[in-house]
Amino acid sequence: MNHDVTHSSDPEAPEAAAPAAASAGDDAERADRKERVLHTRVPAVLEAELKAVARALRVPVSNLVRTILEDAVAIADRASSEVGERLEAAARSVEQERARLRARVERADPLGDVLAYQPVTVAAPNRCARxxxxxxxxxxxxxxxxxxxxxxxxxxxxxxxxxxxKGRGSAP
Ligand SMILES: [Zn+2]
Incomplete structure (x- = not known):
C-alpha cells in the first residue's frame, strides 16, 4: 500500500528519485550539507498524484515534496502567530472591558449611599449625577x-x- 516517496519504481518518472537516494552518492556530495534526507511512506494514490504533478511541473518529485513541506511549515508558522496575536488581542480587550466596567461601576457609586431626593430649583449649572x-x-x-x-x-x-x-404599599 505505502510506497517510499524517494524511491522511484516508475521508469518514466524524470529523475523522480531523491538526489540523495542510496545510488546517488555524487548528488549527495554536491548537495548542501545542511540538507537531510527524510524517508517517508505515502499512500500509493498520493505517490501517483505527486508524480503526476511533478511531471506536469517538470520538477523532480523530491523538489515538489520539499516545496510542499516548506509551504506547509510557512502556513503553520503564519497561522500560529496569527492565533497568538488574536489570543493576545482578546485577552487585552477582556482586560480593558473589565477596567471600563469597574470605572463605570465606581462612577455610578456616588449615588449608592443616597437616602432621599429633595426637589430643588437649580441655581448654578450642573449635571445629572446619573x-x-x-x-x-x-x-x-x-x-x-x-x-x-x-x-x-x-x-x-x-x-x-x-x-x-407593585408589591409595596398596596395591601390586597
Ligand atoms: Zn439624569
Missing part, C-alpha cells in the same frame, strides 16, 4: 441627600427613582 444631562439655572432637579457628607449631587427628573407600584 445620566450627566445638563442642569441649567431654573431647571427642576432633585438634590441627593446622603448618609455621609460629600459634594452635592443632583439628578434630573428622568433619573429620579419611580414608585415601583
Amino acid at each position: 445620566c450627566e444631562a445638563p442642569l441649567e439655572p431654573g431647571d427642576s432637579a432633585s438634590l441627593a441627600i446622603r448618609q455621609k457628607p460629600g459634594p452635592a449631587a443632583f439628578v434630573c427628573a428622568a433619573c429620579l427613582p419611580k414608585p415601583s407600584g
Whole structure:
C-alpha cells in the first residue's frame, strides 16, 4: 500500500528519485550539507498524484515534496502567530472591558449611599449625577441627600427613582 516517496519504481518518472537516494552518492556530495534526507511512506494514490504533478511541473518529485513541506511549515508558522496575536488581542480587550466596567461601576457609586431626593430649583449649572444631562439655572432637579457628607449631587427628573407600584404599599 505505502510506497517510499524517494524511491522511484516508475521508469518514466524524470529523475523522480531523491538526489540523495542510496545510488546517488555524487548528488549527495554536491548537495548542501545542511540538507537531510527524510524517508517517508505515502499512500500509493498520493505517490501517483505527486508524480503526476511533478511531471506536469517538470520538477523532480523530491523538489515538489520539499516545496510542499516548506509551504506547509510557512502556513503553520503564519497561522500560529496569527492565533497568538488574536489570543493576545482578546485577552487585552477582556482586560480593558473589565477596567471600563469597574470605572463605570465606581462612577455610578456616588449615588449608592443616597437616602432621599429633595426637589430643588437649580441655581448654578450642573449635571445629572446619573445620566450627566445638563442642569441649567431654573431647571427642576432633585438634590441627593446622603448618609455621609460629600459634594452635592443632583439628578434630573428622568433619573429620579419611580414608585415601583407593585408589591409595596398596596395591601390586597
Ligand atoms: Zn439624569
